[in-house]
Amino acid sequence: MTRVGVVGAGVMGTGLAQSLTEYGHEVVLVDRSKEALDLAQAEILKFERFGALLGATGPSREGMSGRVTCTTDLADLSTVEFLVENITESWELKRALYPQLDEAAPESCVFAVNTSAIPITKVAARTTRQDRVIGTHFMNPVPMKPTVEVIKGWHTSQETIDATLALLGAFGKSGVQVNDSPGFVSNRVLMLTINEAVYLVADGVAEPEDVDRIFTECFGHTMGPLATADLIGLDTILYSIDVLYENFNDGKYRPCPLLQRMVDAGLYGRKSGRGFFAYEA
Known part of the structure; x- marks a missing residue:
């Protein structure tokens, strides 16, 4: 996988986009706020320029900012192969968002829910691809944390787990798999x-x-x-x-x-x- 959708351009989404592009992936970064997208782009550009002083370890730091497409339109997720959602930790917001993501993203796309506590099975039920929904609890700050809590929902397939672990490995992360429960382990x-x-x-x-x-x-x-x-x-x-x-x-x-x-x-x-x-x- 080389083209990843990141929904939510806050601290977590920006850090995730930074980590992905540092390892050569293309990112479609979506947020409803143009201001948030501008701030994210500036942070990624800063890391590209000064990453050596900030502890950058990825092999593709040059050109990072050019691999990010910033947009306020969910329709631009139509070409992504994997999607990570990072919006505010609110069930009402996620509940409204996932049917829209389900319509915008390709049918084969995996949805990774970057949540601190909301059950993955509950989120997956808002889609038509419950077997391709998984939890990925990234730690903050994303570029500095090498391990991700990976949560298997009730319907999550082994293919989805394998694809998720493979993508994590492709940008310098490892995953610890746990089963679905509010709050998970961490x-x-x-x-x-x-x-x-x-x-x-x-x-x-x-x-x-x-x-x-x-x-x-x-x-x-x-x-x-x-x-x-x-x-x-x-x-x-x-x-x-x-x-x-x-x-x-x-x-x-x-x-x-x-x-x-x-x-x-x-x-x-x-x-x-x-x-x-x-x-x-």
């Missing part, structure tokens, strides 16, 4: 950890800096749970915890009220300049 554990860390701050047990120091200095984690939440985006964290709470109907997934208030206040983390920590623009 976020059933991670979201509980982050949510509990937020409760520690809300309850006055420790300041954010000290919560994270316990994890980085005592456990050797590269990043503490609250800095991780800021990196992912507190809005995305809240969406993910809400999905777990809704699907499992278990009180242990109840979002911390402080998390909800911070999202209501627009304190999303790195992308807004302020979350549990402050970031330079």
Whole structure:
């Protein structure tokens, strides 16, 4: 596969387009916002020019930006062989989008759902190709993370799994296959950890800096749970915890009220300049 559709030009979609083009793939990058597409194109061009200083490892860094077609029209997905969807972690948005993708993309095209928590089988049911829908939970930032959580839905075929693992390998990634469940492996554990860390701050047990120091200095984690939440985006964290709470109907997934208030206040983390920590623009 050489022509890949990437739907959603946010941080994840931009990072994915960057990684794919760095390894020679052509990308059709779709977003409803022209501004988001312009920002994505600028980021890819910057990486093309300064990738050697930013840790680029792909063999085809030269000409990366020329291998990206930016568009606001889903009809431009008619030529892609594989598609990765990266829009906001909202079931209502995904529910509305997938019938449109199903109509726009070729019948043989595989749909990879880049989601933190929404069940893959639930998404696949919105298409006429349930055997060709799979979960690919990329980690942020995509260019720096070599491993992807690959989720098999109820109807996902072995051919789809094989094609997905082959494509991942073709741009320097490896996949760990798991079965479908809300949150999969990574976020059933991670979201509980982050949510509990937020409760520690809300309850006055420790300041954010000290919560994270316990994890980085005592456990050797590269990043503490609250800095991780800021990196992912507190809005995305809240969406993910809400999905777990809704699907499992278990009180242990109840979002911390402080998390909800911070999202209501627009304190999303790195992308807004302020979350549990402050970031330079």
